[in-house]
Amino acid sequence: MSESMLLINHIRKTFGIGTINEKKAIRDLSLDVKRGDFISIIGSNGAGKSTLLNAVSGVFLTDAGTITLDGTDITEMPEHKRARSIGRLMQDPLKGTAPLMSIEENLFLASSEKGWLGSISKQNREEFRERLKLLGMGLEDRMKHPVGLLSGGQRQALTLLMATYHPPKLLLLDEHTAALDPATAEKVIELTKEIVSKNAITCLMITHNMQSALELGNRTIMMDKGDIIYDVEGEERKKVTVEDLLTRFREVTGKALDNDRMRL
Ligand SMILES: Nc1ncnc2c1ncn2[C@@H]1O[C@H](COP(=O)(O)OP(=O)(O)OP(=O)(O)O)[C@@H](O)[C@H]1O
Ligand SMILES: [Mg+2]
Known part of the structure; x- marks a missing residue:
């Protein structure tokens, strides 16, 4: 058994509690990320993918559950402190650097x-x-x-x-190539692969690209309605095709996997 780098234990997050817009974005989600894992995360719009990464990086505190990073309980740790061990990239290229x-x-x-x-x-x-x-x-x-x-x-x-x-101990990528043209996106994906593997960084990457979800890293999880509905790794994952992912999603949820960025 390899060691955990990130241990997410039964977390929940509901936005707008008690309002007509109440939304259970994460429902009792648990995930054990091993040191050196590179996990791709897929799912429809609103599945809770970004909310999961935001919970880990500390954009808000969760309503329940615990988050442990490399043996340290970070459940209540403020975002700026977590930032010392957690790197992140968002979809918007304007977000990560100071333009002037x-x-x-x-x-x-x-x-x-x-x-x-x-x-x-x-x-x-x-x-x-x-x-x-x-x-x-x-x-x-x-x-x-x-x-x-x-x-x-x-x-x-x-x-x-x-x-x-x-x-960093953990790198969180939230569709960091989605706003780029296909050739540039490919280039940034290649760099991501190189940098992550050279430094053996533990990484969670959200993507709407099913093909790169299967090609990159060693494990893929699929989310729907704030929980993980499919989790595949290692040898078994090598046999999985994009078609299998789509079929699996349909079987579990009764609907087609639909993300508005899949067609872009
Ligand atoms: N700060 C917030 N306040 C209120 N509701 C929110 C907030 N953040 C997310 N939500 C809601 O929580 C649900 C999950 O959103 P989230 O952004 O995690 O989905 P996602 O899987 O990343 O989707 P996408 O593929 O569109 O990026 C959605 O219904 C969303 O509207
Ligand atoms: Mg998102």
């Missing part, structure tokens, strides 16, 4: 353990250059440019580099 700051300033913030103290040294610049080169996007020659000038794909690649500059 330059590439090197953004990297300095990500690299510095003390926040914005001191100035960028020659040694810092050399290290940033090396790291940027790995992205293969030519950003190493644009270190003084404000990040706001970058394309969405360049910006997501930079955000990925920043989120993993000091490899």
Whole structure:
């Protein structure tokens, strides 16, 4: 038995309790994520996928249950403290970086353990250059440019580099390539694969792309109505096709798996 990195134990989250908009977004969900697991998460719109990642990163506290990260109970820990061990990327490329700051300033913030103290040294610049080169996007020659000038794909690649500059215990990806054109999305997926495997980062990735859900990582979970309805890993997962996923979803829920971004 390998060791747990993230242990989610019977969590619940209801939005708008007692109002006409009351919504049970997570219903009694448990998940044991092993160290080094790379899990893809799929499901229809409103299944609770983003809510699950938000609960883990601490955007809000859950109504019940516990969350343990690498042996530490983080159930009540505020978001900014969890951020020291949890990296995250969202769908919107504008969210992860400071647009008016330059590439090197953004990297300095990500690299510095003390926040914005001191100035960028020659040694810092050399290290940033090396790291940027790995992205293969030519950003190493644009270190003084404000990040706001970058394309969405360049910006997501930079955000990925920043989120993993000091490899986090856990990386949460919420459809981080969904806003990119297919070729750029493919490039960012490749970088994700490389960075996650090189640093053996434990990772949860939401995607609406069934094919990449099966190709990336070692385990896939399917969500519906705030719970996990299918969970497959290892050898068994290697035999699963996109068609199987769609069939499985229909069997369990009685409806077709439908996500508005699947057709984009
Ligand atoms: N902050 C919030 N306040 C109120 N309701 C919310 C909030 N966040 C999510 N919800 C509701 O909770 C349910 C789950 O939403 P969530 O965003 O987790 O779904 P999702 O699986 O990520 O869907 P999508 O594929 O569309 O991104 C939805 O009904 C949503 O409207
Ligand atoms: Mg979502």
